[in-house]
Amino acid sequence: DGGITQSPKYLFRKEGQNVTLSCEQNLNHDAMYWYRQDPGQGLRLIYYSQIVNDFQKGDIAEGYSVSREKKESFPLTVTSAQKNPTAFYLCASSMGTGREETQYFGPGTRLLVL
Amino acid sequence: AQSVTQLDSQVPVFEEAPVELRCNYSSSVSVYLFWYVQYPNQGLQLLLKYLSGSTLVKGINGFEAEFNKSQTSFHLRKPSVHISDTAEYFCAVSSSFRGGYNKLIFGAGTRLAVHP
Numbered sequence: 517d518g519g520i521t522q523s524p525k526y527l528f529r530k531e532g533q534n535v536t537l538s539c540e541q542n543l544n545h546d547a548m549y550w551y552r553q554d555p556g557q558g559l560r561l562i563y564y565s566q567i568v569n570d571f572q573k574g575d576i577a578e579g580y581s582v583s584r585e586k587k588e589s590f591p592l593t594v595t596s597a598q599k600n601p602t603a604f605y606l607c608a609s610s611m612g613t614g615r616e617e618t619q620y621f622g623p624g625t626r627l628l629v630l
Numbered sequence: 631a632q633s634v635t636q637l638d639s640q641v642p643v644f645e646e647a648p649v650e651l652r653c654n655y656s657s658s659v660s661v662y663l664f665w666y667v668q669y670p671n672q673g674l675q676l677l678l679k680y681l682s683g684s685t686l687v688k689g690i691n692g693f694e695a696e697f698n699k700s701q702t703s704f705h706l707r708k709p710s711v712h713i714s715d716t717a718e719y720f721c722a723v724s725s726s727f728r729g730g731y732n733k734l735i736f737g738a739g740t741r742l743a744v745h746p
Contacts, residue, residue: 522673617724624671
C-alpha cells in the first residue's frame with residue numbers, strides 16, 4: 517500500500533531544543549516537500565527537494581533544516597532559531613516538479629512548544 | 631506573482647443542500663489549478679485538478695469545478711452535501727519558482743460545515 521508516512525503524530529519541543537520530524541514515502545517519487553500550516557493561513561513552503569542530495573529553500577526556510585540522503589526520506593529539523601514553531605507540519609511528494617504534477621500529502625505532525 | 635484568493639473563510643450549509651466554494655486566482659500565464667480537501671488533523675487529499683481541455687472538471691466524492699478564464703475563477707461545487715463533507719477545502723495554483731521548479735500556491739482555505 518503506497519503512501520507517505522510522517523512521525524510522530526504529535527511532538528513537543530522545549531525551549532532551545534532542536535527536534536526532527538520524519539517523512540518517508542514509498543511512491544518512488546523524485547520530489548519531496550515540507551509545508552507549514554497555521555490556522556487561517558493555508559500552507560507555506562519550507563523546503564523542497566527535486567532529487568537525492570539536493571534541496572532548496574522555500575518561502576519560510578529560516579529556522580529549519582533538511583537532508584535528502586535517500587529517495588524515500590526527507591526529514592525536517594526545527595532548530596532553536598525558529599522562534600514560533602507551533603504549527604501543523606505537512607510533508608508531500610510528487611513524481612516530478614512539472615506544473616501539472618499532483619502533490620500527495622502525508623498525515624502531518626503537530627508540533628507544540630512546552 | 632501568482633496568488634489565490636478563497637473568498638469565504640467559512641461556509642455553513644444544511645445537509646442535502648447544494649454548495650459552492652469560491653476561488654479566484656491571479657496569473658498572467660497559463661494555469662494549472664487544484665482543489666484539495668483536509669479532514670480534521672489529517673493531510674490534504676486531492677479532489678480534482680484542471681490542466682487543460684474541458685473547463686468542467688469532475689472529481690471525487692461528487693465534487694466538480696469550473697475553470698473560467700475570463701473571470702479567473704475555479705469555483706468548487708457539489709449539488710447535495712453530506713455530513714461527511716465537513717472539512718477544510720484548499721484551492722491551489724501551480725506557479726513557476728526559481729531554478730525552473732514549479733510550486734503550489736495555496737489559498738487560505740474554506741471551512742465547510744454541514745449541519746443536519
